[in-house]
Amino acid sequence: MATKETIQILIEGLYSGNKRSLSKLISFVELGDKHSEKIYSSVKDRLGKAMVIGLTGPPGAGKSTLSSSLVSTYRKKSKSIGVLAFDPNSPFTGGAVLGDRVRMQEHYLDSDVFIRSFSNRGASGGLAPVAYDAINLLDAFGFDVILVETVGVGQTELDVINVVDIVLGVVVPEGGDSVQSMKAGLMEIADVFVVNKSDRPGADRMVANIKSTMTLLQNEDVKILKTQANKAIGIDHLAEVVYKIYMDRNFTGLLDSIRQKRRVAAMLDWVRVDLNNKIDLISSQNVDGAAISEIYDKVCIGDLNPRTGANLILGAMLK
């Protein structure tokens, strides 16, 4: 655990452009370090300059390749860029998808690029607050663009997308299944759809599918673009479209209100994580308080209605 003094030194390092300091501070927020408040109040006045792009979609859509290609495009424009990659979790795949990160290796040597991978932290979720804090640190460091990459399969991942300025939804032409599984949430929140691997058959049909869905959702403003990230085709155009949306939102004030929502989303996700952790403690019978333990046992053997048990537990927990 860091002392306040360590944090102060790291923040000074951050301000002087030291990436090691940045890395260490991210590790602290990732651990839910109690110095979060200190970090926030130190960086608060430097926030709001970076354009924060979220990039999500089903596994296999080529998100990492697209990220890598976008990084190249922004570097061509002399923009510095930070990438935060939230990988899918599974107790047994661990970081299998980390292999994709290899494609980004060309960028690791570039001093105006910063890449950080995160692994999920299990069912208790909590990616959104970590993403939020990490974005702030990159923003305070001075990156022009921040790219947050996540797999859009579960609620936890969608929560991460709540903390960005602009959402890119990435799909592939043949992704019938993908679109179905996206429907649960992504369809409603993407600002730009990217049909990647668009040299494959079905790309135009996929564009048409998304278009008709957006009409149904009365969401006609959503842009739909085709890319081939592995050949850098369509990426410059994508970056232009994203920038235009960002500037429009900045001009109309929408950006401010998005960022207000982002802060609240991070806060509420944190509340949710903490409450879920409390439930997990009950679940593992790792709870002090004879009252809850007794309710647990009665429900366990079938003596007490689970719903009644839930009400009793809530009564014991809440003010």
Place this chain on the structure above:
Amino acid sequence: MATKETIQILIEGLYSGNKRSLSKLISFVELGDKHSEKIYSSVKDRLGKAMVIGLTGPPGAGKSTLSSSLVSTYRKKSKSIGVLAFDPNSPFTGGAVLGDRVRMQEHYLDSDVFIRSFSNRGASGGLAPVAYDAINLLDAFGFDVILVETVGVGQTELDVINVVDIVLGVVVPEGGDSVQSMKAGLMEIADVFVVNKSDRPGADRMVANIKSTMTLLQNEDVKILKTQANKAIGIDHLAEVVYKIYMDRNFTGLLDSIRQKRRVAAMLDWVRVDLNNKIDLISSQNVDGAAISEIYDKVCIGDLNPRTGANLILGAMLK
């Protein structure tokens, strides 16, 4: 809202084999009716006789056809069977998948079959407690087999699977994406994998894939079967395998401990739903209490660290 007297009459109807009474009681538990306690204490002594099978998998795996085919198999064996179908939700698809239910229409006229579809109730989740209560009602009614069908894409759906005796994971041969998206949870909880549509290319490769994953998970006891549900191929064998597992678990006492966990899972899911609803209320600024409102506003404009705000809200909520 039902009176206690209505509930009593409906329960008497349930015991006399009246399906309308059963239907109405399920509607009450679906609404989170406050008479849940009364219902539970009335049926409690009749519980535990039904074999409860959960059936889950990604969209397009043919779950409804498989359910329908399983129903036919159990009916051939003169077993009565109840089906609880939890459909994917999306604000705009509504009940599109309900079309699949049409395939089950042959069973609707069979008096020893009961089918009930549920739609999701949004992000607040809460399917597991409803599933749990509905299973109890079908069990008390006297069904030999209860089949719970759900789409295994999100945590909410996986929660439903927590309340059954045996879990079938359904996949298709070409489901590369499907297996990846399943990894998040289903892989760990399925007792039997069903590779449906097994006349398609890749079925044996899919079986081998699952087998190697199970070896990795040190879960070699898991059965992997091939079916063609639309032609009823492999379904009788599936039913035999399921029955054998069920009887083994009954014999070893594992079934009892699974059912204890089921009750606790339902209770904790209910706690989770209620807490999440409270968070949603805060999110929509629909909360009484100036304290929380003030925290919300400060976080919103960036004056207060979201994480600090979360801690203050938790302090205001919890005992």
